[in-house]
Amino acid sequence: MSELFGIIGNPIAHSLSPLIQNEAYQLNGMNAYFQAFHVENEDLETAIAGMKAIGIKGFMVTVPFKAKVIPFLDEVDPIAEKKKAVNVVKFIDGKYVGYNFDGEAWLQALLEDMGLKSLSKETILILGAGGAAQSIYYALSQFENVHIDIANRTMEKAEELKKLGQTHRYTNIISLEDAERRQDQYDIIVQTTSIGMWPETNRSPMNITHLKKGAFVSDIIYNPAETKILKQARENGAQTQNGMKMLALQNALSIEMWTGQKVSYERMMESLEKTLS
Ligand code: NAP
Numbered sequence: 090m091s092e093l094f095g096i097i098g099n100p101i102a103h104s105l106s107p108l109i110q111n112e113a114y115q116l117n118g119m120n121a122y123f124q125a126f127h128v129e130n131e132d133l134e135t136a137i138a139g140m141k142a143i144g145i146k147g148f149m150v151t152v153p154f155k156a157k158v159i160p161f162l163d164e165v166d167p168i169a170e171k172k173k174a175v176n177v178v179k180f181i182d183g184k185y186v187g188y189n190f191d192g193e194a195w196l197q198a199l200l201e202d203m204g205l206k207s208l209s210k211e212t213i214l215i216l217g218a219g220g221a222a223q224s225i226y227y228a229l230s231q232f233e234n235v236h237i238d239i240a241n242r243t244m245e246k247a248e249e250l251k252k253l254g255q256t257h258r259y260t261n262i263i264s265l266e267d268a269e270r271r272q273d274q275y276d277i278i279v280q281t282t283s284i285g286m287w288p289e290t291n292r293s294p295m296n297i298t299h300l301k302k303g304a305f306v307s308d309i310i311y312n313p314a315e316t317k318i319l320k321q322a323r324e325n326g327a328q329t330q331n332g333m334k335m336l337a338l339q340n341a342l343s344i345e346m347w348t349g350q351k352v353s354y355e356r357m358m359e360s361l362e363k364t365l366s
Contacts (some may be wrong), residue, residue: 092121094347097136098151101125106149109340109357117352125182128154130263137161137185147179147347149339150187153218162187172223172253177343191339192224195309198334199277203305208232214268215239216294217281218246221309223253224353225281230254237261238275240268240295241282269295276301278322280308285316288321297321305329311336312365333361 091131102124102125127150128136133154138161140148150158155174159165162175163184169175200206204212206332215222215228218241229237236259241247247262254260272278272295284294290313297318299361300306306322311332319329337357 090120092119092146092348093124094121094147094343095124095126095140095145096151097126097128097133097140097154098147099128099130099153101127101151103150104151105336105361106340108364109337109360110344112360113341113344113352113357116356117350119348119350121348131159133157133211134161141180141185145180147177147343149177149343150175152220155189159187161185168227174220174223176224176339177346178345189224190342191221192226192228194336194338194342195221195225195279195307197338198330199279199305202307202328202330202334203277208235210234210236211276212236212274213238213277213279214272214275215279215281216265216268217241218243218250219281219283221249222281222347225279225309225324226250226260227253227255230256230260233258235259236270238263238271240265265295272297273299274299275304278304278306280306280310280318281317283310284316285313286310287312288342291317291318293321297325297327300325300327302326303328308332309335314362314365333358333365337361 104125107123107125114121165187169187169189172189176191177188178185233256238261239247240263251260282294284292304327306327307330308316308319309332323329337354341354
């Protein structure tokens with residue numbers, strides 16, 4: 090019998106995880122199947138119980154359930170607990186255990202594309218303070234000497250986010266306007282808001298006009314492949330990265346967590362690129 094995995098969200102029809110996961114199972118000769126499940130808010134608890142009853146061995150969690158799913162899991166690992174968000178669940182000894190590693194997936198993608206093993210004293214700007222920014226800030230805050238500015242439309246949310254840091258000696262909260270003015274101070278800018286995502290592709294949280302020489306700009310949006318901010322950054326001479334590698338890595342890491350099998354995230358990225366182009 091096939092092992093069953095899945096993703097819950099609402100909306101979920103747009104998710105590309107079924108495509109890349111099922112392709113990876115096939116390529117690696119795994120007897121498994123991945124299904125997207127559209128779940129209504131009021132049905133979340135019943136849906137989780139149902140997934141356990143029919144033997145789903147692991148599932149990913151996306152908007153709007155990353156926090157809401159926590160009360161219905163049997164255990165949550167300490168990092169996901171701290172972030173108050175779960176993005177992957179694994180069935181272990183009769184229990185559903187929640188984890189969160191989207192920030193680590195983004196960090197791995199960043200380091201690989203920058204050709205670095207670690208960060209040291211970089212000055213970093215995070216645009217946004219939502220769920221994805223939370224995980225990214227948590228992952229970045231493990232580096233003691235990086236300087237992080239967080240800019241968000243709702244500054245109170247950025248203040249909340251700062252409390253999550255592992256070490257946050259060098260974290261400041263600034264406005265989006267200040268971020269735009271000071272853009273030439275940053276070695277790395279990471280765009281985590283939903284602004285610029287398809288279909289609103291002509292929008293951007295800030296105008297890129299005067300980046301620091303050698304700056305690296307990452308946008309975690311993957312549709313479109315080049316958002317307005319990434320296009321401006323590239324035209325200003327920056328090295329850029331979209332969210333595809335982060336998405337592929339999260340899927341590859343989930344498969345490894347659920348089955349112990351390593352799969353190629355590069356192959357997943359090829360599929361994503363083909364599908365989205
Ligand atoms: P979220 O929790 O809803 O946060 C949304 C963020 O966008 C907040 O900072 C919000 O600011 C800001 N924002 C939204 N509309 C805005 C507007 N009109 N003006 C200014 N700021 C605005 O969402 P999320 O889960 O963090 O996801 C954010 C984006 O990341 C989405 O596009 C998602 O697809 C993408 N993502 C990609 C990956 C990947 O694997 N590549 C993983 C996760 C997420 P306020 O706080 O002021 O509302």
